[in-house]
Amino acid sequence: GEDVEQSLFLSVREGDSSVINCTYTDSSSTYLYWYKQEPGAGLQLLTYIFSNMDMKQDQRLTVLLNKKDKHLSLRIADTQTGDSAIYFCAEIAHTGTASKLTFGTGTRLQVTL
Amino acid sequence: DVKVTQSSRYLVKRTGEKVFLECVQDMDHENMFWYRQDPGLGLRLIYFSYDVKMKEKGDIPEGYSVSREKKERFSLILESASTNQTSMYLCASSLLAGGPNEQFFGPGTRLTVL
Numbered sequence: 001g002e003d004v005e006q007s008l009f010l011s012v013r014e015g016d017s018s019v020i021n022c023t024y025t026d027s028s029s030t031y032l033y034w035y036k037q038e039p040g041a042g043l044q045l046l047t048y049i050f051s052n053m054d055m056k057q058d059q060r061l062t063v064l065l066n067k068k069d070k071h072l073s074l075r076i077a078d079t080q081t082g083d084s085a086i087y088f089c090a091e092i093a094h095t096g097t098a099s100k101l102t103f104g105t106g107t108r109l110q111v112t113l
Numbered sequence: 114d115v116k117v118t119q120s121s122r123y124l125v126k127r128t129g130e131k132v133f134l135e136c137v138q139d140m141d142h143e144n145m146f147w148y149r150q151d152p153g154l155g156l157r158l159i160y161f162s163y164d165v166k167m168k169e170k171g172d173i174p175e176g177y178s179v180s181r182e183k184k185e186r187f188s189l190i191l192e193s194a195s196t197n198q199t200s201m202y203l204c205a206s207s208l209l210a211g212g213p214n215e216q217f218f219g220p221g222t223r224l225t226v227l
Contacts, residue, residue, distance in 0.1 A: 008153060031213045042117070042203055042218030043156075050213075088155060092214060098144050098163040099207070099214045100171070105155040 004091055004104035011110045018076040020107045022089035025070060029091040032065060033101065034074045037086040046087070047074075076109075084111045116140070117219035119204055125225045132191040134222050136204030143209035145187035146216065147171075147179065150201040162187055163209065194226045 004024045012018045024032065030051050035043040049056045049063045049072075056063045062075040072089050086108050090101040120135035136145065144163050148156040148171075158171030160179040168179050176198060180188045187206075191198055201223050205216040 004155075006155075033213070040220070042220045043205075043216075044218065045215045048213045048215075095169075098161055098169070098209070100146075100158060100161065101216060102158075103148075103156040105153055 004089060004102050006087075006089060006104040006107045008105060009108050009110070011112060012079050014079060014081060014111055014113055016079055018074075018079045018083065018109055018111075020074045020076075020087050020089075020109065022072040022074075022104050023070055024072060024089070024091045024102075024104075026091050026093055026102070027067070027070065029093065031092050032063075032072050033090040033092070034061075034063065034072075035088040035090060035103070037088065037106070039085070043088060079109075079111050081111045081113070084109055117204055117206055117217050119202075119219040119222050121222050122220065123223050123225075125227065126191075126194050127227050128195060130191075130194050130226075132194050132224065132226075134189040134191075134202055134204075134224070136187045136189070136206075136219055137185055138187075138206040138217070139185065140206065140217070141184065142206035142217075143184070144207045144214075144216075145181065146205040146207075147177075147187065147189045148203045148205065149173070150203055150221070156203065159189065194224075196226050198224065199226045200224060 033048045034046045086106045146161040147159045162181040204219040
């Protein structure tokens with residue numbers, strides 16, 4: 001079955017770059033995702049990448065995809081205290097009836113002053 | 114804006130009680146999902162539904178059931194709550210197919226079973 005793995009915790013200083021890594025197993029995933037969960041809230045889609053892309057940039061966010069190694073990363077430039085949250089990567093599987101996401105364990109990003 | 118609402122933010126129940134968690138979405142989405150979130154385990158899919166009265170088991174359906182009588186509402190039922198069902202429960206919805214299939218999440222219900 002699918003298994004998505006992430007490290008559990010990352011601490012960075014404000015203004016530095018953060019890199020959150022993820023490995024996944026389902027090579028047939030058409031999209032891979034990064035969701036953000038702020039304290040006391042549900043998840044919100046941060047960005048996604050189509051599987052035929054290597055990189056996607058969106059303002060301070062850069063997503064890198066290495067399909068050969070099944071490795072996904074999220075880089076946040078100029079990390080701010082408001083970026084403190086749990087970040088989940090996810091892969092999609094298309095069943096006959098619906099598209100299901102498999103989430104990683106989540107990486108808690110702590111931004112220090 | 115898509116809005117997914119959950120009936121309670123916090124719930125405390127006793128072992129053996131029947132528990133209902135309600136989720137409502139207002140964007141006419143076909144798909145609805147129930148997850149539980151536990152530290153170090155991420156989100157795990159309990160059940161999902163792709164249409165009214167249709168449901169499919171996720172990865173951890175044991176001890177749970179669901180009901181979808183109307184398109185906008187998806188209920189999670191714990192027939193006889195147990196302490197190992199203490200968790201954060203998240204509901205989500207998405208369009209049926211096409212594109213990146215973004216899932217929209219509710220704020221979660223933190224359930225404690227004593």
